[in-house]
Amino acid sequence: MSTTAAQKGGLGAAIWDYLTTVDHKKIAHLYLVAGGLFFLIGGLEAMLIRIQLMKPDNNFLAAGLYNEMITMHGTTMIFLAAMPLIFALMNAVVPLQIGARDVAFPFLNSLGFWLFLFGGLMLNVSWFTGGAPDAGWTNYAPLSTTSPGHGVDYYVMGLQISGAGTLIGGINFLVTIVNMRAPGMTYMRMPLFTWSTLVTSTLILFAFPALTVGLFLMMFDRMFGAAFFDVAKGGNVIIWEHLFWIFGHPEVYILILPLFGAFSDIFSTFSKKRLFGYSAMVFATVLIGFLGFMVWAHHMFTVGMGPIANSIFAVATMAIAVPTGIKIFNWLFTMWGGQIRMTSAMLWSVAFIPSFTIGGMTGVMLAAAAADFQYHDTYFVVGHFHYVIVGGVVFGIFAALHYWWPKMFGKVLNEKLGKLAFWPFFIGFHLTFFIQHFLGLMGMPRRYWVFLEGQGLEAGNMISTIGAFLMAIGSVIFLINVVYTAVKEKKADGDPWDGRTLEWTMASPPPHYNFVQTPLVRGLDPLWVEKTEGKEGMTPAEPLGDIHMPNASILPFTMSIGLFIAGFGFIYQTDDKTWLVASVIGMAITFGSMLTRSLKDDLGHHIHKEELEEDIKKGVGK
Template sequence: MAAQPKPLPVEGPHYLEGGGILGWLTTVDHKRVAVLYGVTALLLMLVGGTEAMLIRTQLMRPDNHVLTAAWYNQIFTMHGTTMIFLVIMPLETGFFANFLIPLQIGARDVAFPRINALSYWLFLAGAVFMHLGLVTHVLNLGTVPSGLPNAGWFGYANLTESQYSPGLNIDFWDIGLLILGVSSVLAALNFFVTIVNMRAPGMTFMRMPMFMWAILVTTILILLAFPALTVGLIFLFLDRFFGTHFYRVTAGATPILWQHLFWIFGHPEVYIMALPAFGMISEILPVFSRKPLFGYPMMAYSLVLIAFLSYGVWGHHMFATGMGPIADATFAITSMLIAIPTGIKVFSWIATVWGGRLRFTTAMLFALAFIIEFTIGGLSGIMHASAPIDLQQTDSYFVVAHFHYVLGGGVLFAILGAFYYWCPKISGRMLDETLGKWQFWLLVIGFNLTFFPMHWLGTWGMPRRIYTYAPGMGWSTLNFVETIGAYIQAVSFIVFFANILLTLRRGEKAAADPWDGRTLEWSVASPPPAYNFAVLPEGGSRDDFWVQKYGTLAGAHGGGSSAAGATAAAHAAAEAAEHIHMPAPSLYPLLFALGVFLMGVGALAWLRIVILGGMVVALSIIAMAFEYPAHGEEAAESEPVFYRGVDNRKAGMWAFLGSECVFFTALISTYMVYKSRNLAGPDAQILNIPLTSFSTFILLMSSLLMVLALAAFRRGDDKWGRIWLLGTAGFGCIFLGGQVYEFTDFYLQGLYMQTNIFGQTFYTLVGTHGFHVFIGVCWLVTLAIAGFLGKIDSKRSLAVEIAGLYWHFVDVVWIVIFTLVYLMRTVKHA
């Protein structure tokens, strides 16, 4: 085995030191970005928790009026939205995964450091945007609209239509979620490529820490689930801002479309939250049981199986909509099947603990409680998989109990355990164990007191989302008990935040390996240096650091890691560190996110602000493209850019295109469904086949020019490379010109976006494709300019190849659109 770093004492600067405020604003270090995510999400946890307390206070007594009905709607909507999108997801992926991925796989940073920073700033922009209505309310700005989103975290149509929600509340939610979606997809893309492509040389997939497996599968879920939500939100945006009818029955559309799009995203979203928690537990239990994880291969395969099945179960959220017996039975079976891989995990966790020499630290207590609480939530989940039972339970407090046991007792307990487990590595200080145990027991008691009685209340018929209830319903006592439980939970979180603040001020300093850990992050100092590893590890075995220490997976006995030779290793590391070149900081991710935020604000009222925001975004992208040092040139000569034989940028582009497949599929499916439901006005017969055939020819030939450009650059013929690039862009412009002509012609014939559901789906689908072509043309022109400036040549032809991949994808999407939309225009319902 190659020499590996031993646990190092803190010598020299760590990642938290230096830089000042500007350093934090421009950071691209994954650890600092993670801390930004963590601090923001913890602050938002206070917001979401306060909202929960308001809900429980309002429901403490019958006929209570702590909140008005209107405020109650806003508070429960934002509680769900905040906890899911602004607390749990960012804590799991933005904070823990971001911090730990490079450290656990033996890398210096993530694949795309600037995109990592961009993901955070977009997340912040989305979070702030969603609360803008509260800001204007608190500031009491008179005529400026105020109010939080108020249609539930699920935002069911047509409750969200402007007819029923005339204020800006839903607009804050819609645009805020769109921004958050972009942030999530970018982060997922980044982490996916990092894990696939940047693992230590000896770290095969079956040697990865289980948390890495969980994050890898989670990123796939995000990449392939969020596009469906994005499409649903775009439809909602068009309905509210442009008067289309995607969810209006009177126009022949159906609000059920929203439910399908939302839950195609929504059920994988449950696993986007649950799988990282599974991974965290799978790291904590072996360390404090002093045993390797039981059934590692099955644990990994079950993650994959859960993710795969999660795409086929969305209908169990819609049993009450009347999908019919075949659909109900199909979704019931697939939903029940998920219990199998989940059961494998629960039994494997129990078997990991079984016979171990347990240490009941706070992290371990949370991990053990997770198994129990999550299993309770999982069992009630299986009940919902049965359509007849679900019909009795849906929209009742039984469902509230179920998902709080999954996401609260399950996911949140795992996150808290992870805080106690990894805080020493992140902050360099130990969280106080006594306070931790106080927090744990208060939370366990408070949590079960709050949520277990909801099973009974739901069974007795108490519906969810009601802001009050009459005294004679028989629900008063249990609601009172639940509110007491909620207050106990609040006390436990006060203890938690006090613990964090005390730790940061005067907590015990953490050793590099305080828990006798098994994975590579424990082999570096606490907190780690900016470059993570002075010498990149080999990662040649599962639980690599444990094997280094003890020789085998099962391991020798004794506590604590060996510090022998640590000082010598530190000196060697310091010497090596002088030659490590890390990515340069950049202000452009922050400016990009600011531009997006301005575009969102402008969309609510002022077109000029949209244009200004768009210009900031465009300039930020161009500046990033030409920012020095260029990607791939920032590493030292001795460090390869390629890690596993493929380039990060190319891998990222392919993963992005995979995500785009789902995005366009949602658009095309909607067109196919709605085309036949058109009630009046022009329909698909209006489509001009000769014109579009010419456009198709032009786009296909542009792909030929694109590959000719690439071939020219590769053989060193830069002049022809630039010519073919400009030719490709020119053909793209001709295609766009044809589309403008087509749209103008339809407009003159009376087909507007608002005319009927054919018009809205056609313009949205074809227009979105056209927008992609426009982006491609801008990209190609930028590349051509770079070529004229001498920045593209045979050695850097990969930039052209990656742009080409995008261009050809736009081409293949058009091949599908040309067939399904144009050539099949006569295919209709009988």
């Protein structure tokens, strides 16, 4: 209903459409735009950090501003760039891959997005209101509890709001994948991207509440006079570290696993082979997810937990290299003997394998607890986690965007520009971060504002900064490609890559109900099964009939804006209690919206058979 209104109306109607949409494909667009914007902000912060560290004793950024910069770079990239970009991909692809018409809870899907966005905005408002958070993205107590000003308060409220959105998104995908699969789509026929979304969503469900509690404790200490981290009153600062990493370590798998899934689909498609060792890949994904919860304390080897705890966590950490190794080899064997097409998506994927493997190898080095006492808080660690996060997550996001762009926007990204973006980014990435391992081993600590002259750190830091500029150039070329493709490229058909899975069975972009008729899945790579039997498209699992679709709603937006307002109230009531009025108003908006949602029936609407028949004539069902 709202979609047709938007097509007739102008810009205002289009904005209203996006504010109220519950369509997973449009929510994917929203996540992509918002996540992309935060990626640029985080990237800008990274450039400023690298300029500051370009030469010894530099004074480009003031010391305090530098602390804010590193904190916001890390927080923005993890929570506001990588996570939403992953959610963009999940939303765009997962319902299509399992043959569903939408996610299980379209309303909650929209709520998850708006909560994330308002949380992210809240965090970034701090730049303009007297200083951003400055205690590092890990926000350790007592540095964070004693940080002056409101910066850390923004961290607490911003992450609390956006974290709630992520949790809601996770539950939504769990239920979608368990309950909404098309007939014949058994668990062991699900594409790897769907599998990794399932495992990731489980990790989100069990990891994020620990962060929620940690943030509440931090909020109570900073804003309401509690004493959790106040040692004078018996508090214990290590509790924050545990809660943060009980969340934080699964978080790194939340980031990488969906991209592991995307790589699997990409390798298989562009090698024209089914994925090598499909079931081993599935079990490796589940095992990584499981082990991901057993290793959080390897971030805390130097805290003083003692040799027994350190040893247990060291061994558990090293064990994760086994399922990850299984995955690396299976990707290589998938390509082995395949008809490989080196598209941009494939280029990013192939580059990921050695890059990520280096990151994994330094990970095992860091897991050796005794050696970690040397590496801890040096640039070796910075090099390591950028190798896994950029070499894994960012490469994966670029690969997946190239691969699914036609399905999301109806046009294939320009291949020449795609490759032109890849090379400076790839070379720049290795220039920036490879040398950082050696800087770390030479004793350069992380998070320091300046380094000194004459300690042999000049050349390495200069190389690192040059590399960062190359990465920036690569990113800008990618953006140019997005604009160029939107203006110049012609419309793609439904299956531009000779695909194997269900998302390639309908037009690009798909109609808002996705499938005219729910498909019958007859094997792994269901579209390929049909192709090998010479069939055009899928066998339907149901006769043509009315389709039930959810209604659009503005309530997710108002619920989120309520919490946004309330957040400011909580932050500033420490200065002046009248700010509590803002909290009350904000919470009233949120709870009022929830009450409205509860009282008003929302049964959705039906798309009638006649409309579908007209769409088929227009060629929507492919």
